[in-house]
Amino acid sequence: MVGEKMSGIQRIKNFFKKGVKRIDMNLNGIELGKITDHPKIGIDSLEYARIAENFKYYANLFPDVNYKSSFGDNKKREFKSLNVTKTAARRLASIIFNEKCKVTLNDPTDKKDVSKEIKEASEFLEQTLYDNNFYNLFELNLEKGIAVGGFAMRPYIDGDKIKISWIRADQFYPLRSNTNEVSECAIATKSIQTEGDTNYYYTLLEFHEWQDEKYVISNELYKSDNSNVVGKQVPLSILYPDLAETVTLEGLKRPLFAYFRTPGANNKSLESPLGVGIVDNAKEILDTINNTHDQFAWEIQMGQRRVVVPAEFLKTDEAHPPMFDSDQNVFVGMYGAENAGIKDITTAIRTVQYKDAISHLIKEFEVQVGLSVGSMNYADDGIKTATEIVSNNSMTYQTRSSYLTMVEKVINELIHSIFELAGYGEMFESKKPLFSIEYDSYLVTVSFEDGLFVDRNKQLENDLKAVTAGVMPKKQFLIRNYNLNEDELEDWLAALKDEMPEAGSTERRSQDALFDLGD
Known part of the structure; x- marks a missing residue:
């Protein structure tokens, strides 16, 4: 997977060390604060600040709560959030695409008898997808993409097989020439190297561009001693001695990557080719859900049994050993209450009120992200029948249909990229294509599992x-x-x-x- 420290780098080495026409490139010493500062990348850096924030919601990463105790002391405690972002993204991903889905090839002329070439191509594709654990990994990456707005895939050559790199939204940078359809991009791979007592942060930028109908892949390496700064461009040989600075491929009809964008307009940046995730337009309701759940969890913790007794009841010495279990914390001593006796001061926990509030807020969140009301709640009246599920899932079904359109599109693009790469004989040590088939001679069909809605x-x-x-x-x-x-x-x-x-x-x-x- 792109982003892994060494395995991803080795894949890139394998990709570029083949006998392909190479063009040398003079090091120009560019220095970058952020990746979006690169002159080739024209997208707003706020888009990636947005994506980083979305990942925090998805990972359930929130700062601790600062509060004052009853004695006026400043205290800190863990924020007890409810990760409905992960739950909703997982729910949507599982009903959109799962291991029961199937990708096949068909003849575009609708002939009943499939040609031998199509059958062989289908077998090659099936084996390639199996080797990559495609159906499970697509669902996994789709889940993250739904949360933050998208993800990308890039086929590469590993020995005599084609593998698929999975690229997160925060690693994928469309170039400035793109608006709606992403045909050029930069892919960022970060790694850390320790030199002496200092950690250095390296960023490899892999550019995919079209120049005079030729497909050009170029690489730039940056080094910094600050994890928040990309740093200055350095020679590739520092980390990747076998990696070419530029590789030119001729005869390709589409880029060697496929970008999945979530359906719907990007209302956060109207000119951006990137998608928006379920977090982007639901942060206010997510914050309210998390704060309400945190208050409820804290009230439960503070609402444990408390019994006030005179402080003398809790004093012990050699002649008067403790009469209560020394590990319990139910009894609270109070000075000046010798005649007050024992008094229960436990406060009731507002369980019903918090439960109703959280349930109502989750329903609002379901509507916000396109799930039918009740999709994330247990039914109060027991298990629902299949007919009830179908009738109550109309909104989920509509949302799923929108996602399926984008899923079919990106899988179709990926399969064509796989066959483009498989047919490029110069990329293999044998100088022969792994598999060769005409670009428009097959039709990609994706069969989805509709069991939930049937x-x-x-x-x-x-x-x-x-x-x-x-x-x-x-x-x-x-x-x-x-x-x-x-x-x-x-x-x-x-x-x-x-x-x-x-x-x-x-x-x-x-x-x-x-x-x-x-x-």
């Missing part, structure tokens, strides 16, 4: 009626309701045919009506 029992009932009425093919019935692929379907039908009762029986006629292989 009442399976109701679908089975309706489909069975459709089959009986003769308006649905039997094979389609099995595929829809039992998630069978073509091979499993044929095996299942063959097994059913072998198990059928003798001809003429009532049971045989009943099975013939449903599993007639003629349809």
Whole structure:
């Protein structure tokens, strides 16, 4: 993954050490305070301050609470927040994309018989995605992207395989020539090296640009002794002796990266090509939820049992050992209360009020981020049926549909980038392409799992009626309701045919009506 200290660097080394046309570049000694200060990057630095703030909400990182005790002393305690940002992002990511989704290749001409080339390309793609644990890692990175506004992917060569680097939103910098579609970018990789007693912070900037219809990838290394400053440009050889400053690739039709942007306009920076996360337009309600939860947690802690007794009750000496458990803290001694006796001063915890307040605030948050009300709350009236879930998830379904459009787009771009890279023979030691296929000769199809929004029992009932009425093919019935692929379907039908009762029986006629292989 881009951002890892050494593994990501080794991947970049592998990428550039192949026999590709190289152009030497004179070191110009640029010095940067922030990455956005680079002359090639024209995006507002406030966008990355926004992203950094979003990551704090996602990671549940908040400062401690400062308060005064009853004696006027300044105290500090942990802020007890409720991380609904993580919960909502995880919830959305899981219903948008999960391991049950499937990416396939098809013939763009809609031919029933898929060509041998498409079949081989599908096998190559399936193996590549499997080697990269793609379905699990896409869902994981989608979760972070939903929280902060986006993420990117870049295929690279590792031996005889293609791997995928996952790039966080705070590592991805569109270049100034871009407004809506990101076709050029810079990718930042940071690392730390200790020299003597001093830590030095290195930033590698990897630029992807188009120049005269050629795809140019250039690298710049910066060094600083301050973690908050990018620093001065230094020779690449300091950390990466095998890394070329510039590599030029010819014949590519698209960039070797794909950027996922969350759906909807960026209302924080109208000209920015970056997306906005669920945090950006919900910070006020998130702060209110967190503050309310913190107050509730503190009230619980302060609301433990307190019993006032005369201070003399708690005095001990050799002749008068303690009569109470010495580890308990229920009893509080009070001077001048010899005749007051024992008095319970425990205050009631406002559980109902806080619960109602937090539940109401979470409902507001659900509406703000596009989840149906109740998506993040337990049902007070028990478990809901599938039909109730479907009817109550209309807003979640609409939000999911918007995300699916962007997910399909970025996966389509990634797959085309993978085949672009696989077909570039000069990148491999054998000088032969890993796999070669024409850019427009295949169609990428993404199949999503819609189980949450489908009442399976109701679908089975309706489909069975459709089959009986003769308006649905039997094979389609099995595929829809039992998630069978073509091979499993044929095996299942063959097994059913072998198990059928003798001809003429009532049971045989009943099975013939449903599993007639003629349809």
